Amino acid sequence: METVxxxxxxxxxxxxLLKHALTHMSAVGDDRTLQSYQRLEFQGDRVMALVVTDMLMQEFPIAEEGELARRLTALVRNETCVEIARELELGDDIYLGSGEAGSxxxxxxxxxxxxxESVIAAVYVDGGFPAAQKFVRRFWQPKMHRYDQAQRDSKTELQEWAQSQSLAVPEYGIVRRMGPDHAPEFLVEVNVKGYAAMRAAGGSKRSAEHAAAYRMLLREGVIEAENDDE
Structure with a gap:
């Protein structure tokens, strides 16, 4: 446990606590000294969401609720948790029943x-919210701009749509720049002649432009919002 x-x-x-966080229900059996990670997993999910939400509020101070919600979904979804579990090499440390291990x-x-998620809860219960916050920030901070990456083709798609409608090429402009030099935030506006302008924020001019293009595509019904259900 100490190496973990x-x-x-x-x-x-x-x-x-850490042992419980790594114990699958298949390993519990008749051993009443063991507890599965189910309750901790439930708690860890909520702690993770709270910390990541706070990170998003600080990282994107002018982003609207819809954008924050989509960013949150991208960061707390199961795929992200799986990736971090693999980074931590937790698979080999999980207590499993023989049948589950064999499969x-x-x-x-x-x-x-x-x-x-259960490990997050174990850190939270053992060390309080500051410890859990430190843990989540350490592993989730490098992934904060995943939503930007998901939108990387939005500008191209918006331009192709405009051309298909015999419209001029979309024009982008910076409305304002906020934040310190080491962590700027850009509010960008995209204009397509004949349509209402659309604004979006991002940690770089490029990401803000993609976000604005994505939001215009959504508004005009060119694309549909991603299904966030797991």
Whole structure:
């Protein structure tokens, strides 16, 4: 457990919490000294969402609710949790029943995602909110602009749509620049002749332009919003 704790970057006062966070229900059986990670997974999901929401509010101070919600979904979805569980090499440390282990349970995305969330809860229960916040920030901060990447082709798609409607090429302009030099925030407006302008914010001029193009495509019904259901 201590080597796992070192990878997590948290010194546990109660290592039993970490053991519970890594215990799948298939390993519990008749051993009443063990608890599965189910309750911790439930709690960790909420703690993660709170910390990531706070990070988004600070990172994108002028983003609207809809954009924040889409960014949050991209960051807390199971795929992201699975990725972080793999970064931490948690698969080999999960306690599984023989049947689950034999069926490849250590590599199953559903289990890895749950364990990632349960570990967050274990850190939270053991060290309080500051410890959990530190852990989540460490692993989620590098992924904060995933939503920007998902929109990387929006400008091209908007231009192609405008051309198909015999319209002029979309024009982009910076409405204002906010924030310090090391962490700027741009509010950008895109204009297509004959249509209402659309604005969006981003951590760079490029990402803001893509976000504005994406929002215009949504508004005009050219594309549909992604289904966020897991």
């Amino acid at each position: 704790a070192q990878r997590l970057g948290h010194e546990f006062n109660n290592l039993l 490849g349970g250590r590599k199953k995305k559903a289990i890895l995602g749950d364990v990632c």
